[in-house]
Amino acid sequence: MLSRHRRYFAILAFALLATPLIVGLFRPDSPELILKEGRMLAPAPQAPRSLEALRAFPGEADAYLKDHFGLRQTMIHTQRDLSHPVLYGNEKALIGRDGRMFYLGRDMVRQSAGLVLxxxxxxxxxxxxxxxxxxxxxxxxxxxxxxxxxxxxxxxxxxxxxxxxxxxxxxxxxxxxxxxxxxxxxxxxxxxxxxxxxxxxxxxxxxxxxxxxxxxxxxxxxxxxxxxxxxxxxxxxxxxxxSERKGGDVARIIGVEDEVSEAVQxxxxxxxxxxxxxxxxxxxxxxxxxxxxxxxxxxxxxxxxxxxxxxxxxxxxxxxxxxxxxxxxxxxxxxxxxxxxxxxxxxxxxxLICDEGVRPLNFAGSGEDHSPVVGGTSPDWGRLRWNRP
Structure with a gap:
């Protein structure tokens, strides 16, 4: 049986691990914050219906949870304060010469260098x-x-x-x-x-x-x-x-968007x-x-x-x-x-490459006649939500 102080430590550890998940259920971060990091929000994993889908399920679930836990931005800022990535970069970004910031996601830097082919x-x-x-x-x-x-x-x-x-x-x-x-x-x-x-x-x-x-x-x-x-x-x-613009998507990823700015047109x-x-x-x-x-x-x-x-x-x-x-x-x-x-x-x-197993919806390729659709449901027109004139 755990001693008293170990029980308290276990309760505290459980609370720390559970808090982001609980906050994510009731007050998740806005999807716009993910888009501002220069990437798309990971979709919810589907129930696996084949052995291949079952093998892919853990990775899909992990990507979804990484994008949907609560206090995500707060934790990014806390990690920044503890490790000072503005000087060195971190696993998500690289600070180059003259302070230029490079995104490390999707193997971007390695792709540009020919290190991934x-x-x-x-x-x-x-x-x-x-x-x-x-x-x-x-x-x-x-x-x-x-x-x-x-x-x-x-x-x-x-x-x-x-x-x-x-x-x-x-x-x-x-x-x-x-x-x-x-x-x-x-x-x-x-x-x-x-x-x-x-x-x-x-x-x-x-x-x-x-x-x-x-x-x-x-x-x-x-x-x-x-x-x-x-x-x-x-x-x-x-x-x-x-005009002066604060931050940027890479600066936001490493939690320094309030500390950097540049002139933009x-x-x-x-x-x-x-x-x-x-x-x-x-x-x-x-x-x-x-x-x-x-x-x-x-x-x-x-x-x-x-x-x-x-x-x-x-x-x-x-x-x-x-x-x-x-x-x-x-x-x-x-x-x-x-x-x-x-x-x-x-x-x-x-x-440049497609995500694994992804192809255009409703497109069968060269084996199908893609004649224009007559009739059908009209698009659901709405108000603009992206940064446009």
Whole structure:
């Protein structure tokens, strides 16, 4: 039998372990906090119905619980105060030279350095895009692929030697080669971002994302390669004056968002038209209708393009649509319903490969005729919830 002081210690230990779980049941952290860390909220695990699903269940449950326990942000700040990661980084982020912060999740830094090379997964992603290319071609639409580079790909010299590429081949290299072999139109945005960096900051210091100016330069490179040079935007007049911004998604991950700041500029474009949500949630799919004649362009991407590309496109097209790529799990039915003339596949480099077993919903691939859906349920239009003009 436990002695009295050991019983008290056991009760205290149990209370400490149970508190985050109990708080998570009644007052969980907002999903927006996860999105601000530059990643998607882990979904709830499904009841396993096969041996393979049973083996995957512990990992899925662990990822879900990590995102849904209570006091998560408080514990991040406490860990920061105890270990001073602002000086050294931690298992989630790396502080490079000059204080630039790099996200370590999804093997981002190792991916940029060529230290992780998932050949088969890259080939699988290219195969999926080849199937999409075929399905879109049959309906008279086109596909273009342009992957936004990781900040660690562009700021290699800010990283320690172990995290630098040093001539190694990367997944970005493999991906472009695989797409070229399949005849898919691609735009390599790495030289664009390197040129942007030579002039001024291409990415935010304390955040995974590129700057608004870099988004404009990427847009210009894409429309040039896509045969729409008249859609190019002036980087000077398209960007507003600088303002001070505290924190960033990487700074938030390591709990120092209140201690760092930098000057940022945002898009300053005329109103693009009428915007409507296609889905609920903190980063919904959405459409921007300009009210003028012109093609329908659909961008399938992530937070790098969510608030930037529809307003830029709306200066020239009839409709600009943005869909969350959901690690390749976006809903193909939106293509059936909205019938875009062009689809731009634009995940960030760290989302270049699909999550395990994930494919577009309602898309069977090259073996099925993807004719437009007639009738069906209308989208549930809602109010905007993402950071848009």
């Amino acid at each position: 998932r050949d088969q997964k890259v080939a699988d992603a290219a195969d999926m895009l080849a199937e999409m290319h075929g399905a879109l071609s049959r309906r008279g639409a086109s596909l273009l692929v342009a992957v936004a580079p990781n900040s660690s790909t562009i700021y290699q010299d800010d990283l320690p030697l172990w995290a630098q590429k040093q001539g190694r081949k990367t997944e970005y290299d493999l991906f472009l080669a695989d797409l070229a072999a399949r005849g898919i139109n691609t735009v390599d945005l790495r030289p664009v971002m390197e040129n942007a960096r030579a002039d001024r900051e291409a990415y935010l210091m304390h955040d995974t994302h590129w700057t608004a100016r870099s988004a404009v330069l990427a847009f210009n490179a894409i429309v040039e390669a896509d045969g729409h040079p008249d859609w190019r935007l002036d980087p000077q007049s398209s960007i507003g004056p600088p 945002e898009l300053a474009l005329p109103p693009g038209g009428k915007s409507q949500d296609l889905s609920p949630g903190p980063m919904p799919d959405w459409v921007l209708s300009s009210g003028r004649p012109g093609p329908t362009i659909m961008v399938i991407g992530d937070s790098f393009t969510a608030s930037y590309f529809p307003p830029m496109l709306a200066q020239h097209v009839g409709r600009a649509i943005w869909l969350n790529h959901r690690e390749c799990g976006f809903d193909w039915n939106w293509i059936d319903k909205l019938q875009p003339d062009e689809v731009w596949w634009m995940p960030t480099e760290r989302f």
